[in-house]
Amino acid sequence: MIILWHKNDLRLSDNKALSEAIEKSDQILPLYIYDSNQKSWPLGETSRWWLLHALKDLRSQYQEIGGDLFFKEGEPLEVFKQIIKSHSVEALYLNLSFDPSSLKECLEIKQKLEKEGVEVKFFNSNYVINPENFLNKSSEPFQVFTPFYNGVLKTLSLNFSLVPKPKAIKVPKNFKGDKLEDFSLLPKIHWYKKLEKRWNPTRKAIKELLDDFSKCVHKYTHDRDFPAIDATSRMSPYLHFGQISPKEVIVYLIKKTSEDKVAPFFRQLVWREFGMYFLYHFPHVAEKNWREKFDHFPWKKSKSLFDKWKKGETGYPIVDAGMKQLWETGWMHNRVRMIVASFLIKDLMIHWREGAEWFWNTLVDADLANNTLGWQWVAGSGPDASPFFRIFNPILQGEKFDPEGEYVKRYLPALKNVPKEWIHKPWEAPMHVLKNADVTLGSDYPHPIVDHNEKRVEAMNAYKSL
Numbered sequence: 001m002i003i004l005w006h007k008n009d010l011r012l013s014d015n016k017a018l019s020e021a022i023e024k025s026d027q028i029l030p031l032y033i034y035d036s037n038q039k040s041w042p043l044g045e046t047s048r049w050w051l052l053h054a055l056k057d058l059r060s061q062y063q064e065i066g067g068d069l070f071f072k073e074g075e076p077l078e079v080f081k082q083i084i085k086s087h088s089v090e091a092l093y094l095n096l097s098f099d100p101s102s103l104k105e106c107l108e109i110k111q112k113l114e115k116e117g118v119e120v121k122f123f124n125s126n127y128v129i130n131p132e133n134f135l136n137k138s139s140e141p142f143q144v145f146t147p148f149y150n151g152v153l154k155t156l157s158l159n160f161s162l163v164p165k166p167k168a169i170k171v172p173k174n175f176k177g178d179k180l181e182d183f184s185l186l187p188k189i190h191w192y193k194k195l196e197k198r199w200n201p202t203r204k205a206i207k208e209l210l211d212d213f214s215k216c217v218h219k220y221t222h223d224r225d226f227p228a229i230d231a232t233s234r235m236s237p238y239l240h241f242g243q244i245s246p247k248e249v250i251v252y253l254i255k256k257t258s259e260d261k262v263a264p265f266f267r268q269l270v271w272r273e274f275g276m277y278f279l280y281h282f283p284h285v286a287e288k289n290w291r292e293k294f295d296h297f298p299w300k301k302s303k304s305l306f307d308k309w310k311k312g313e314t315g316y317p318i319v320d321a322g323m324k325q326l327w328e329t330g331w332m333h334n335r336v337r338m339i340v341a342s343f344l345i346k347d348l349m350i351h352w353r354e355g356a357e358w359f360w361n362t363l364v365d366a367d368l369a370n371n372t373l374g375w376q377w378v379a380g381s382g383p384d385a386s387p388f389f390r391i392f393n394p395i396l397q398g399e400k401f402d403p404e405g406e407y408v409k410r411y412l413p414a415l416k417n418v419p420k421e422w423i424h425k426p427w428e429a430p431m432h433v434l435k436n437a438d439v440t441l442g443s444d445y446p447h448p449i450v451d452h453n454e455k456r457v458e459a460m461n462a463y464k465s466l
Contacts, residue, residue, distance in 0.1 A: 001027040001087055001172055003080070005094040006069070007102065009125055009242035010058045011203065013165040016123040017093040022166050025090060029083075029172055030062055030069045033076045034183045040101035041286070041368055044361035045187040046195065046330045052185040053201040054241045059180075061203065067169035070177035077109050084118060087172065091119035095126055095242070098276050099368045100283035125163070126242050127273055128156060131280040141281040143383045148277065149270050158259050158266060160247035198329045199364060201237070206244050207252075209234050214256035221264045227322075227333035228406035233265065234331075236365035239272065246272070275369035278383060285382065286372050287353070293466045294381035299351040308449050309344050310358055315448035317408040317415060317424055318398035319343045324411040330364035335401055341378040342392035346459040347450055352379040380463065389463070391456050398424035414444045 002025040004018055010032075012018060021028050032055055043051065059069040072079045083089060092113060096106060110120035124130055129152060135141060142148035186192065199205075213233045216223065223231030238244050246269050253262045282290055289295055308314055312323035322336035332340070337359075344355045352375040359375075360366045376382025402408055405423030409416045415423060417437035422429035426439065427447055434441065441447050 001029055001089055003029045003031055003089060003092045005092060006032045007094060008097045009095040010054045011243050012061050014162045014245040014248050016125045016163055017095045019163045021093045027170055027172050029175060032071050033079050034073045035075055044366050046362050046364050047366050048185040049192045049195055050201050050237055050364050054243055055180055057202040065166060065168050067171045070175060071180045073178050073183060080113060089118055091121060093121050095123045098131055098280045125245055127276055128246055129273055131277045145274050145384045148274050152270050158250055160251055162247055162251060194328055195330050203243060206238050210252050214253055217253060217257055217265055218261040225335045226401050227336050228402055240365050240367045272370055275373035278373050279369040286368055289381040290376055290383055291381045298462050300349045305348050305449060306350055306354060313446050315446045316394040317412055319394050321408045321411040326362055338378055339392050339394060339397050341375055343394055345379050346391045347452055347455040391459055393452060395424050
């Protein structure tokens with residue numbers, strides 16, 4: 001019997017570990033282990049909600065081909081030892097996750113189980129590159145995205161070959177797992193009901209989303225920066241949980257359109273790869289600045305300002321709309337993610353780690369690698385980072401990327417009658433404009449909690465001091 005340990009690869013298609021396990025053994029034990037005592041970056045509440053539904057969907061996929069998905073709760077090594085004692089186990093197969101704690105755990109499990117005569121084999125099905133041996137001309141890790149991207153293009157063709165979905169599987173009849181429903185994955189507060197209206201964490205939903213995206217992917221380069229336009233793939237949570245592989249996404253889109261039309265979107269998938277690559281080669285960056293000089297940055301602590309940022313009560317509409325979108329949907333448009341991150345870091349001068357932790361707990365696509373890379377990029381403390389003098393002006397960003405105020409009005413209905421000339425700076429609107437829009441600042445919508453122009457100067461001076 002081969003144990004197939006599912007981690008962030010919750011799919012049957014294009015799954016190398018599953019495919020080879022079926023080739024090598026007539027009995028496969030598909031297993032998901034939930035470690036509720038995980039100490040390093042335990043799943044946030046939104047991620048746990050998504051995981052529950054993704055696991056249910058994967059179990060139904062297995063059942064369609066005559067198999068099943070089994071569950072165990074506990075520390076993985078101990079779970080495997082118990083199974084080995086009661087069953088004849090030839091090997092353990094898994095697709096690697098490359099975040100530091102997971103990788104360390106997998107290597108320790110491999111070392112200990114192989115001493116007991118169980119082969120442990122790793123596969124890479126969730127990324128298009130192997131971070132270990134993908135290096136620059138100096139045999140060093142890439143530290144700038146563009147050379148990394150060019151290196152990927154030189155190495156790969158977009159005509160990816162995929163591992164086919166198995167047609168049948170045999171699982172052991174005498175194995176008893178735990179009940180998925182006993183894992184307490186759902187948050188006690190029922191705010192997750194909002195997510196159920198917005199998301200369907202199933203393989204079926206992926207096809208529907210890709211079909212919709214294929215119709216607008218040719219406009220992706222331009223439209224993806226405008227949050228009011230539904231021009232993004234929404235694939236990020238499905239990719240994070242491995243319900244689809246990046247290769248599958250590209251192959252599907254090229255079949256629907258063409259390689260030329262899909263290429264700009266592929267660049268964004270390579271940014272995802274760069275995040276994983278960054279975290280793999282510099283595992284400390286999830287907690288610490290990559291550029292050590294930022295350890296001396298004069299960060300501020302302010303619970304009241306941080307809470308206003310979290311709740312979308314900063315008085316800057318594009319920032320507040322983004323934070324409301326996050327709370328309502330578990331997701332935020334990427335352009336707006338940069339704007340809200342810049343506001344927290346450079347207007348409020350609150351440490352990027354606090355923002356990263358909030359995103360980790362609230363995003364359906366909370367991915368340690370991409371979350372870390374995104375926040376350190378905005379802060380300027382990461383590789384290939386945004387230059388210190390790039391401080392997003394929330395008014396100008398709103399006027400440029402939400403010129404009609406559609407996005408803002410969608411998530412801030414109190415401002416729905418404010419004319420577009422004032423929608424991104426309502427505090428500057430004449431009194432009669434606000435009166436006609438039925439808006440009283442300080443009551444219906446807050447005054448700005450800081451003056452952006454003053455904070456920009458303060459942030460610039462702090463950055464220059466480094």
